[in-house]
Amino acid sequence: MFFPIQALIFCGIVLVLWALYFTVLQAKINILRRKIEDALHKKAEITNFLSLFSQNLRTVQEIDSSMNMTARYVADLIEAQSICIFFLEGEYLKAAGVSGAFPPLHKSTQYVMTKPRYILESLKREKIKIGEGIIGEIAAKKDYLYLEDASKDPRISGTDTVVPIRTMMAVPLISDANVTGVICAVNNRRNDRAFSAEQFSNFKFIASQVVLAQNIVQVYSNLSRQQRISQELEFARQLQASLLPKTFPSWDQFVVQSFTRSSKEVNGDFYDFVQIDENRLLIVIGDACGKGIPACMIMAMTRSFIRSCVDRFTNLKELLRDLNYNLFRDTDEERFITLACCLLNKKDSTLEYARAGHTGLFLYVRDHIRRIFPSGSALGILPNELSNFDTISLEFTPDMSILLFTDGLCEAINEKGEEYGNDRLEKEYLNSCMTNDKPEETINRIIESVDDFTGNQENQLDDQTMVIIKHL
Structure with missing residues (x-):
């Protein structure tokens, strides 16, 4: 016995509608899954940072290494080859924490080093004036920097670096609307390509946690013990x-x-x-x-x-x-x-x-x-x-x-x-x-x-x- 042609058409339409329904449903499930994964990822980032920093900052003697620890944490988080955290001291930016062989980003006649460990030591002796060079400009403008191909930027191509700069990100550190420093990432650890939009987003996200670490370090390093206790309570x-x-x-x-x-x-x-x-x-x-x-x-x-x-x-x-x-x-x-x-x-x-x-x-x-x-x-x-x-x-x-x-x-x-x-x-x-x-x-x-x-x-x-x- 044969079904009328109308019945076959109806069945075909039903099958198509069901297929569309499950396609849309699967798309919604995928979107929800990505949201859950992103929320869990950010939760882990906040937890790991706060826990790691609070456990390591026990004494005044450990303050100097605390920002290096923070730089290493950020480098691992966003998978960057090198990170440098600059703090504003008066009118100048000075390197406070370094991870990896971070290259000097402004012209200097004081040194031409070949070994990464000497470059890191020299970075900590350098002073960058607000508005001077690429780092100083970021602090002055309070703006982000995201260079997919750093070699095309004249500010980068004009510097003498032992480590080639292929891609770069930088974010100003801001507390109470005032610039307190800059954090900069150079080169992608994943491959030789540019930093991805996801890496840049995570970098901006973690910058606020670096500001928190910066505030704590300043409390511990600038005050006497009794003053430190009082200031710590005020910060809390x-x-x-x-x-x-x-x-x-x-x-x-x-x-x-x-x-x-x-x-x-x-x-x-x-x-x-x-x-x-x-x-x-x-x-x-x-x-x-x-x-x-x-x-x-x-x-x-x-x-x-x-x-x-x-x-x-x-x-x-x-x-x-x-x-x-x-x-x-x-x-x-x-x-x-x-x-x-x-x-x-x-x-x-x-x-x-x-x-x-x-x-x-x-x-x-x-x-x-x-x-x-x-x-x-x-x-x-x-x-x-x-x-x-x-x-x-x-x-x-x-x-x-x-x-x-x-x-x-x-x-x-x-x-x-x-x-x-x-x-x-x-x-x-x-x-x-x-x-x-x-x-x-x-x-x-x-x-x-x-x-x-x-x-x-x-x-x-x-x-x-x-x-x-x-x-x-």
């Missing part, structure tokens, strides 16, 4: 502040407000708001173990891990497991962080909550406060095989409010050595909610209560941070 405060969101998210019927202040010793409190998609907002608050720069480093690593997970986010439990895996792998046994996470869904007005060793959540509902404590150990202490993280989901209805906070609030002490405590915090939060205060008014009310209790905020040894989420 600045680093901590730079990693916090500058604005609060506008999330339809929900209001999110936060507050933080550092103690005299600076710990590792932080919070962050990360948009997962058009309906879901991730709100996190954390407290890193330790003080000063080490605590801020753990804080920075955790924040970077969280943001790198956005493209492959599934749920809070898997997020905490992923964070714990990375922190347990990349930190020593004395370093860990407590964390609380809220996933706010504005589409169906729901909220999912999980914590990892952090203080519990205060939920205001129907003129009462509920304390919620799902189980979960601090991140970085135990391997995933021994860790478990519970989650709680609830309908977040109008007039409900949530308070997330760090233990610096409830552990604030007065002159008698008494703690402010959870009970006082709960009472102040409840009274504010019952009078229908705005979130910022609630925060001010709590801070005023804590300050009245302690009498002297300067003596507090822990940071104080809180986040309030309210459904209008």
